Amino acid sequence: MASLEEVARRAGVSTATVSRALSGRGRLSEQTRARVRAAADELGYVVSVAASSLATGRTRSIGVIVPLLDRWFFANVLDGIASVLSPRGYDITLYNATDEPGDRRRLLHTSLRRGRVDAVIVLSVDFTDPEIDDLRGLGLPVIGLGTPSARLATLQVDDTAVARLAASHLIDLGHREIAHIGHSLGDDRSPDIPTLRRRGFDAALAEAGLRPAAFAAADFTIDGGYRAARELLRTTAPTAIFAASDEMAFGALFAAREAGRDVPGDVSVIGVDGHEMSGFFGLTTIEQFPHAQGQRAAEAALAALAEDVAAPDPVLPFALVPRASTAAPPQPAPGR
Known part of the structure; x- marks a missing residue:
């Protein structure tokens, strides 16, 4: 060589x-x-990474902690991170943060203390205060992306505003019976993303003088959205459904078709994320630009390492993308 x-x-x-x-x-x-x-x-x-590390004290690797390895959203964020780090000679070391306390202890007390990374990016993991103490005790820059704790330097979409935008779109179309598919920890003060979206949705309806038609919990998967929407359509009569993720919205589309409900003629459906398949399904969505989120997180990590990169704006953009799955609600039959 x-x-x-x-x-x-x-x-x-x-x-x-x-x-x-x-x-x-x-x-x-x-x-x-x-x-x-x-x-x-x-x-x-x-x-040589080993030789370079001895000379500079740097490993040229950024640790990325993700809660789920098999979800479209996180895959796109990771691709965005790699697109910024790779040209600058940085690798990614991937860590999975499960809900198992033992796994988390090993991650925080062993894996992250092996000196393999120069900085850590945390993707939407809800760490406890003691766990955040462990993270901060690493002596490394820690960048949060969608993390609920204010104790981490975090890049964040305003998820309350995201849900308000989705609800306002349906309200402006004339909908008054709007159901919600999402997830909540049961504590309205919780800062987790699903709860923030539910809070924004409820607030937008309240300001319009409306009450939610119904709420159904789901696990942010297509199957979860399908099951939740099937139950909603069986027990209630919403003219619109706001799903807190595009994958749950896809499930709602399948449930509506199975129930013989036309979309958007009988029921409108809107999601959140900007999933790569949302255009194929004609799904109206709130685009979150996950690839660009990953790029910003990588830039924030590099800036924290004093690389020649400007620190990005921590407020992340989002935008309504109207498509064929939302329209005005059905009109009552004449004489009714």
Whole structure:
């Protein structure tokens, strides 16, 4: 394998400049950095992480903690994180934070203390205060993305406003009997994302002088949304359903079709996320731009490591995307 000196000769710079260019540290012009990287690529030179770590104290890896590994949303966030870190020579070390106390202790007391990462990004994990003490005790930058605790530097969508926007869209269309599929811990003061969305939904209806037609709990999966919507349509008569995620909204679409209810002729359905399949299903949604969320989280981590990256705005954008699944409610038959 080529040596650092050979790369320096090929690029026409010093070995110190090669080191700075390939580590991403230090101020260099983009032209010089590109010339060094091109020389390294031509010669097949790869920086030794072990050697670099000994010299700089950096591992060139960012730890990412996720609550679920098999969900579309987190996969898109991870892709966004990788799209920022990889070009700068950083790897991702992935950790799964389950609800099992023993697993969490091993994560916080062992895995994260092995010196394998330079910073940690936490994706929507509701850590307890003692667990946050453990995280902060690592001595590493910790960036939250959608985390409910105010004790972490967090990038956040205003989930209350997200739900208000969804409810307002249905209200503006003329709906008065609006049901909600979501999840709640049962404590209206809880800062978790599903509860915030339910709180925003209820507030928007109250301000319009309305009461929710019904609420059904689900687990943010297509099957969960299907089961919840099937029960709602069996026991109540909503003209619209607000699902707290697109995947639950997909389930609601399937349940409506099974029940012989036309969407949007008989019942409108709106979700949240901007799922890649929402356009295929014609689902009206509140787009959250998960890939861009991941990019911002990575930028925040790099900024915290004093890389040449501006710290991003912690307030994340969202937008209503109207499609075919929402329309005005059905009109009563003449004479009724």
